[in-house]
Amino acid sequence: MDLDLTKATTNQIYNMLIGLVAPRPIAWITSLDLDGKLNAAPFSAFNYMGVDPPVVAVGVGNRPGSQIIGKDTARNIRNTGEFVINIVNESVAEAMNICAVDFPPGINELEIARLTTEPSLLVKVPRISEAPASLECREITTMEIGRTRVILGRVVAVHVKDEFVDHAGPYIRADELHAVGRMNGLGSYVKTRDAFFHITRMSHEDWLKKNNPDADNREG
Ligand SMILES: Cc1cc2nc3c(=O)[nH]c(=O)nc-3n(C[C@H](O)[C@H](O)[C@H](O)COP(=O)(O)O)c2cc1C
Numbered sequence: 001m002d003l004d005l006t007k008a009t010t011n012q013i014y015n016m017l018i019g020l021v022a023p024r025p026i027a028w029i030t031s032l033d034l035d036g037k038l039n040a041a042p043f044s045a046f047n048y049m050g051v052d053p054p055v056v057a058v059g060v061g062n063r064p065g066s067q068i069i070g071k072d073t074a075r076n077i078r079n080t081g082e083f084v085i086n087i088v089n090e091s092v093a094e095a096m097n098i099c100a101v102d103f104p105p106g107i108n109e110l111e112i113a114r115l116t117t118e119p120s121l122l123v124k125v126p127r128i129s130e131a132p133a134s135l136e137c138r139e140i141t142t143m144e145i146g147r148t149r150v151i152l153g154r155v156v157a158v159h160v161k162d163e164f165v166d167h168a169g170p171y172i173r174a175d176e177l178h179a180v181g182r183m184n185g186l187g188s189y190v191k192t193r194d195a196f197f198h199i200t201r202m203s204h205e206d207w208l209k210k211n212n213p214d215a216d217n218r219e220g
Contacts (some may be wrong), residue, residue, distance in 0.1 A: 023181030028086040031076035055147040059060035086131035133160040
């Protein structure tokens with residue numbers, strides 16, 4: 001199938017992109033409104049963009065419906081300049097889903113999902129205690145592109161539960177963390193438990209050896 005997206009409907013575009021750009025990590029974002037009320041919602045238009053400085057990007061659409069009403073997360077981040085990305089694993093996946101209900105502004109989704117929070121290290125926005133890890137972020141900028149707000153954030157602190165840290169690196173024990181990813185938009189997720197496989201990264205020299213076993217002899 002070939003599809004010209006310049007002539008496609010928004011629904012067609014959505015179906016293609018969420019089906020093909022998958023699995024996606026989930027940024028379960030906590031943010032505060034100007035009155036200090038806590039908000040939490042998941043976003044899978046999310047990834048890290050770089051490490052020097054540490055930058056993440058999140059894409060936030062409008063609320064469903066014909067009117068252009070932005071989501072609380074994007075508004076809170078614009079107003080306060082801070083947010084926390086909580087990482088989603090199997091143990092908090094159901095609670096994360098409750099936070100995606102389109103509650104009216106001012107509702108604390110975390111209370112409804114029976115979750116607790118604790119203070120962050122550098123930002124005012126608390127992190128979700130039950131999440132395996134959290135990234136504390138300060139807004140770099142929010143770009144309004146059509147009906148999407150692309151939020152770039154600088155990660156200023158990271159919290160990871162000790163059981164998921166190999167202190168040698170430190171590394172994340174990703175095979176223990178059991179993160180979940182989002183597939184399409186129909187409630188489909190993917191588990192990472194027992195799902196790891198490895199492909200050895202090759203240097204150019206390794207590749208030449210593998211593809212031309214006599215190369216060493218000829219050079220000698
Ligand atoms: C797993 C998952 C991923 C989601 N990803 C996005 C996303 O990338 N962008 C978006 O605008 N909404 C996304 N949503 C929908 C929002 O979470 C939902 O609209 C939420 O109510 C927004 O809350 P807020 O108004 O408190 O910010 C996602 C929902 C789920 C369950």
